Amino acid sequence: MARLLVSVAAGFLFGLGLVLSGMTQPARVLGFLDPLGAWDPTLLFVLGGAVGVTLVAFRFVLRRPAPLLAARYQLPESTRIDRPLVAGAVLFGIGWGVTGYCPGPGIALIASPTWETWVFLPAMLVGILAHRGFVTRRRGAIRQETPMSSSAPI
Amino acid sequence: MMLAPFDPSAALGGGILIGLSAVLLLSLNGRIAGISNLLGGLVGAPAADVPWRLLFLAGLVAGVAVFQGATGLVPEARAAFPPWLLAAGGLLVGFGTSLGNGCTSGHGVCGLGRLSLRSLVAVLVFLGTGVVTAMIVRHGFGVA
Structure with missing residues (x-):
């Protein structure tokens, strides 16, 4: 039950982040991907902000033997x-x-x-x-x- | 809704929220917040594995809906965009993320956060092909 609440809360946060940052507007994304037009750096800031958080926080999270509400981390195995x-x-x-x-x-x-x-x-x-x-x-x-x-x- | 000018604080703030979402899901549930795999995992998944995926996706839609409702900023459809091109692109996004095991969130936000070389390669490849494709479609064929 707690895990399901976490899922919906994490999803909500994700959606909020997407829409706040402008990533729900394809014109912004294409404005970034196409440097020949009026270049829009938004995507770089979004990815930078998100990866900045995960890069730091995942270090601490994955140092723990297991997640707080589940038996184990389910990470991609292939490298x-x-x-x-x-x-x-x-x-x-x-x-x-x-x-x-x-x-x-x-x-x-x-x-x-x-x-x-x-x-x-x-x-x-x-x-x-x-x-x-x-x-x-x-x-x-x-x-x-x-x-x-x-x-x-x- | 017209495209507002570039707003660095909104972009960075939104990105941080996406990062926090990934941290929340990994630290508590031990799961990777990769949208394509969240979605693709619904197919043929054990019944117990379905609800959390659906709830995450429902939460995502709710987050977007609440923001759009509160601000009144609702994106308009692109009137001049060819529907067949949107359909072809959608097919490629679905097939490609399933084959390559991840998208902007799985390989980008989470994979780079885990210092995965595999994800770094994927991100560089899809960013590179995305840039080349967007330039060709917009300037070669004049579709916007």
Whole structure:
């Protein structure tokens, strides 16, 4: 129960951060990604602020043997820089550069739905499901080989 | 809603809130606040693993809705943006983050915070391709 409250509170904070910083507006994101236009440094400040906090706080958090409300930390296990990682980042970067939405702001579209909500969100979900189906099929085909790194949760 | 001029304190403040959210979720629940994996994990996850993911996402939407309700600043849809392009981009965002195991929050905010080299590579690659793509789409094809 306490863990669920933490989840909803953390989600709320995340949403507040996204909208306060302007990251729910694709024009801001694209203004950052496109240095040939009127360059908008917002994203740099958002990522800087967020990573500044995690970089310092995670040191102390991960020094503890376990989280306060759960048995263990569930961290991504893979440290390999492999083809799925790079190919995935390339495809995501293209989709991001085209639309101005990454998954967080994509979800945030539900808060004030427009036509963009009903086009982007279902497409993103189909993309996730398509990859899941792709992985399941390949796993079936190459059971003997080492598991794909993309199965590790982040 | 017109795009307001760059506001460094709002950008930094919002970023800090996102960072605090990630710290809260990791320090108490032991989980990484990566949106694409929060979402993707809903598919085929054990039933016990579903509620916290849904609640985080619901909280995110609520946070955005409360802010928009309080300020009256609601983003408008881009009237001239081609729907097929938004759909194609959405497909790539979903497929790519699932294949690469993370997005701006998972690899960016959390992965960089954990000093993960894997995440640093992902961030540099998606930022790089994002920049190249945005320049081509906006200046090569005139879509904004």
